[in-house]
Amino acid sequence: xxxxxxxxxxxxxxxxxxxxxxxxxxxxxxxxxxxxxxxxxxxxxxxxxxxxxxxxxxxxxxxxxxxxxxxxxxxxxxxxxxxxxxxxxxxxxxxxxxxxxxxxxxxxxxxxxxxxxxxxxxxxxxxxxxxxxxxxxxxxxxxxxxxxxxxxxxxxxxxxxxxxxxxxxxxxxxxxxxxxxxxxxxxxxxxxxxxxxxxxxxxxxxxxxxxxxxxxxxxxxxxxxxxxxxxxxxxxxxxxxxx
Amino acid sequence: xxxxxxxxxxxxxxxxxxxxxxxxxxxxxxxxxxxxxxxxxxxxxxxxxxxxxxxxxxxxxxxxxxxxxxxxxxxxxxxxxxxxxxxxxxxxxxxxxxxxxxxxxxxxxxxxxxxxxxxxxxxxxxxxxxxxxxxxxxxxxxxxxxxxxxxxxxxxxxxxxxxxxxxxxxxxxxxxxxxxxxxxxxxxxxxxxxxxxxxxxxxxxxxxxxxxxxxxxxxxxxxxxxxxxxxxxxxxxxx
Numbered sequence: 001x002x003x004x005x006x007x008x009x010x011x012x013x014x015x016x017x018x019x020x021x022x023x024x025x026x027x028x029x030x031x032x033x034x035x036x037x038x039x040x041x042x043x044x045x046x047x048x049x050x051x052x053x054x055x056x057x058x059x060x061x062x063x064x065x066x067x068x069x070x071x072x073x074x075x076x077x078x079x080x081x082x083x084x085x086x087x088x089x090x091x092x093x094x095x096x097x098x099x100x101x102x103x104x105x106x107x108x109x110x111x112x113x114x115x116x117x118x119x120x121x122x123x124x125x126x127x128x129x130x131x132x133x134x135x136x137x138x139x140x141x142x143x144x145x146x147x148x149x150x151x152x153x154x155x156x157x158x159x160x161x162x163x164x165x166x167x168x169x170x171x172x173x174x175x176x177x178x179x180x181x182x183x184x185x186x187x188x189x190x191x192x193x194x195x196x197x198x199x200x201x202x203x204x205x206x207x208x209x210x211x212x213x214x215x216x217x218x219x220x221x222x223x224x225x226x227x228x229x230x231x232x233x234x235x236x237x238x239x240x241x242x243x
Numbered sequence: 244x245x246x247x248x249x250x251x252x253x254x255x256x257x258x259x260x261x262x263x264x265x266x267x268x269x270x271x272x273x274x275x276x277x278x279x280x281x282x283x284x285x286x287x288x289x290x291x292x293x294x295x296x297x298x299x300x301x302x303x304x305x306x307x308x309x310x311x312x313x314x315x316x317x318x319x320x321x322x323x324x325x326x327x328x329x330x331x332x333x334x335x336x337x338x339x340x341x342x343x344x345x346x347x348x349x350x351x352x353x354x355x356x357x358x359x360x361x362x363x364x365x366x367x368x369x370x371x372x373x374x375x376x377x378x379x380x381x382x383x384x385x386x387x388x389x390x391x392x393x394x395x396x397x398x399x400x401x402x403x404x405x406x407x408x409x410x411x412x413x414x415x416x417x418x419x420x421x422x423x424x425x426x427x428x429x430x431x432x433x434x435x436x437x438x439x440x441x442x443x444x445x446x447x448x449x450x451x452x453x454x455x456x457x458x459x460x461x462x463x464x465x466x467x468x469x470x471x472x473x474x475x476x477x478x479x480x481x482x
């Protein structure tokens with residue numbers, strides 16, 4: 001049974017067709033990297049999965065919830081589908097601990113003590129147990145992104161979406177975030193990651209999907225896809241990355 | 244011959260001034276609580292509600308921001324009895340001042356809500372929060388922080404604006420001053436005293452706003468989401 005099933009979705013921004021009949025099946029505990037040029041629709045596809053963008057045709061089934069052009073029960077869906085953003089988006093007026101406990105408390109109705117126990121656990125997993133009293137502007141970009149991952153994990157999601165989560169980071173800080181993600185993958189989390197980190201995609205993702213012009217242009221097991229690209233578009237795209 | 248100041252007749256009636264000042268506090272305090280409540284509902288309604296609600300609140304805001312407070316007060320005080328609502332002068336004044344503040348604070352609070360980056364709202368939604376939960380837990384405090392000086396400035400104007408209630412013989416400070424002036428004929432002395440009391444009140448209120456600000460905004464730096472991301476993006480391109 002697939003954890004995520006995307007069926008022929010179409011997405012328009014005004015008159016512009018940005019997703020042109022995208023289909024994708026992702027199995028339980030599978031890690032899928034989505035690569036492609038800017039404007040290929042990869043981030044938009046990710047944002048459709050948790051309903052941050054509406055689709056105009058097709059359907060998405062994720063963690064037992066369904067979204068169609070009419071929408072769906074987005075709040076129940078989002079409880080089980082975590083998302084981490086390029087710009088971290090921590091809440092600046094809350095401490096790290098408050099950032100992580102907020103959603104379990106107000107969305108799931110978890111009590112304060114239990115929420116804090118969960119928070120300490122997920123903060124330990126991302127290696128930031130000692131930062132629970134800090135505010136986001138006291139943390140480095142890499143630390144903020146790891147807190148954002150912990151915040152998402154605290155909801156105990158079944159699927160995690162990562163939207164170019166290392167793109168805003170200095171090169172020396174991407175390593176710590178990628179390591180956290182690799183540990184998550186090893187722990188069996190189902191993950192979809194839009195990324196520019198080709199090396200990471202190749203090494204950690206079970207499968208890589210190359211998007212081009214709003215379509216799934218080519219996909220396959222990561223090692224195979226990077227070693228033997230079939231289409232000229234993918235060859236052109238990965239050539240400069242594999243010096 | 245130079246004018247000789249004589250405060251003695253005014254001082255003899257000081258209790259009336261203090262009673263007036265007390266009434267001003269009550270009147271503006273009630274107006275502020277009601278006006279801010281209207282403003283919160285108005286701002287959230289305009290940003291989160293359906294279009295018809297936005298339009299309706301917009302019409303209310305335009306009506307009250309484009310007519311003088313004094314005229315609003317007259318319309319409420321003399322108009323409401325025609326629909327069977329007979330109000331005391333003070334009650335009419337509270338309603339007029341609250342509706343006026345409500346219109347201004349709707350727009351001030353709305354500016355704050357709109358200043359919060361979309362990405363913050365999306366982060367809240369992605370965690371499964373409802374839109375109202377996002378407003379309540381994610382947006383309100385940073386938004387309030389941005390517009391706090393503008394809002395407290397408006398509240399000071401409300402305290403001072405309550406003086407127009409004297410025009411319908413409400414029993415607030417300016418009205419008390421007018422009454423004392425008409426019996427003592429010491430106009431300058433009377434209104435100097437009135438001015439000093441207003442200053443004392445506004446400074447006290449501003450001190451209270453400052454204390455509330457300390458409690459609400461424990462963080463020193465104003466929120467600058469995505470700025471850090473932008474800078475590292477630039478430095479990366481630079482490399």
